[in-house]
Amino acid sequence: MSRTPFYNLKDFIAACSNEQNVVVPRSVLDDAQRLFNICTKKQLLEAINIEDIKIGVFVNCNELEKNNYKDGMGCTIPVLVDAYYFQYSNEDGYLAFHLIPIPPNKWRLKSFHAPQKEALTQLGDCLDPKLIECLKKIGYKEYNNAN
Amino acid sequence: MQTNHFCECCGSSNTEIRTSSRYFPIPFSDTLEYKNSVLHCNDCGEDVDLEDSVPVESFLSTENPQYTEAIQKSIDVILSDFQQMEISQSHIERSFGIPARTLSKWRNDRNLPSAAALSFLRILRTFPWLLNVAEKNFNKEKSHRIALKHELQSFFQEIEEKGIAVDTYFSLETNCATCKIEIKKDEKNEIDPNKIVYNDKIDFQRKNSAFKYGEI
Numbered sequence: 167m168s169r170t171p172f173y174n175l176k177d178f179i180a181a182c183s184n185e186q187n188v189v190v191p192r193s194v195l196d197d198a199q200r201l202f203n204i205c206t207k208k209q210l211l212e213a214i215n216i217e218d219i220k221i222g223v224f225v226n227c228n229e230l231e232k233n234n235y236k237d238g239m240g241c242t243i244p245v246l247v248d249a250y251y252f253q254y255s256n257e258d259g260y261l262a263f264h265l266i267p268i269p270p271n272k273w274r275l276k277s278f279h280a281p282q283k284e285a286l287t288q289l290g291d292c293l294d295p296k297l298i299e300c301l302k303k304i305g306y307k308e309y310n311n312a313n
Numbered sequence: 314m315q316t317n318h319f320c321e322c323c324g325s326s327n328t329e330i331r332t333s334s335r336y337f338p339i340p341f342s343d344t345l346e347y348k349n350s351v352l353h354c355n356d357c358g359e360d361v362d363l364e365d366s367v368p369v370e371s372f373l374s375t376e377n378p379q380y381t382e383a384i385q386k387s388i389d390v391i392l393s394d395f396q397q398m399e400i401s402q403s404h405i406e407r408s409f410g411i412p413a414r415t416l417s418k419w420r421n422d423r424n425l426p427s428a429a430a431l432s433f434l435r436i437l438r439t440f441p442w443l444l445n446v447a448e449k450n451f452n453k454e455k456s457h458r459i460a461l462k463h464e465l466q467s468f469f470q471e472i473e474e475k476g477i478a479v480d481t482y483f484s485l486e487t488n489c490a491t492c493k494i495e496i497k498k499d500e501k502n503e504i505d506p507n508k509i510v511y512n513d514k515i516d517f518q519r520k521n522s523a524f525k526y527g528e529i
Binding site: 189190191192193195196199205206207208230232233234235236243266267268272274276 | 320321322323324325326333335337351356357359360361362368369370373
């Protein structure tokens with residue numbers, strides 16, 4: 167797990183301007199519909215692109231677990247996934263994305279859901295406590311398993 | 314059906330084409346089922362819509378007769394509900410400055426309203442007290458009081474229906490107004506109206522086991 171993002175977030179946001187650039191699995195669309203009544207891939211990507219969905223605090227960068235991408239030698243190509251918290255319509259959420267390591271190198275929106283308690287507690291491991299204090303002052307809410 | 318496609322989510326070639334359904338509940342009407350082809354990955358379990366399938370945007374548009382029918386039903390249900398609430402169509406039109414007989418045209422002439430007009434109907438059906446807000450010409454202060462009054466009515470109705478188990482403290486909030494309420498029960502385990510404390514000038518009286526609300 168890394169404490170710094172692997173991808174440039176602006177590149178991902180810019181890629182969302184074109185539906186062809188981003189793969190959105192059905193499970194992600196179902197979550198977006200259930201949480202925010204965002205029903206289509208087009209609506210979801212547009213909301214990210216024009217920053218109605220405000221992607222904020224970086225959570226972590228992990229290796230993709232279910233990875234079957236192989237290079238010419240049959241070796242697995244490591245894929246890193248960046249995760250962020252976002253805000254949409256006064257609600258917090260969590261999203262994760264990565265670049266598909268084979269041409270045409272589309273992006274994949276891997277997750278889009280409400281912040282999970284475990285994921286939120288990871289924030290404490292990732293960030294400097296002083297930074298968390300600063301975030302709290304500007305309205306960041308910390309969750310823990312006791313809540 | 315096994316395919317030569319690789320899964321874009323994990324890179325596996327262990328994929329198959331399946332028919333999958335998504336469900337779109339149309340407010341105040343039926344739930345529509347959208348079926349299309351997806352590429353299912355047997356390794357990671359993800360489904361991805363195939364590019365040649367019917368776009369969901371077309372499905373959720375008036376190009377689709379099933380969608381149009383569901384919208385028409387939605388309008389019928391909403392307008393019938395207003396009738397049951399004894400809110401006449403002309404009352405709505407007058408209060409919101411909508412041209413006369415617009416609502417009846419939507420219902421009888423089978424002309425679908427615009428998406429914005431449909432949203433308006435749904436919002437008004439969900440919050441019928443917005444009619445009072447329009448009657449007050451959207452005056453900010455009066456509007457917030459109407460909203461607060463409505464929330465309090467719902468709140469006390471719920472208290473009456475469910476009962477309160479312990480001494481409870483509540484805080485009701487609208488966009489601009491907050492009403493803090495403290496409720497305590499007496500020895501007979503009944504809510505004592507004299508012990509309802511609130512920070513707004515709202516007059517509550519308990520009569521015949523029902524709360525009566527004074528004018529705000």
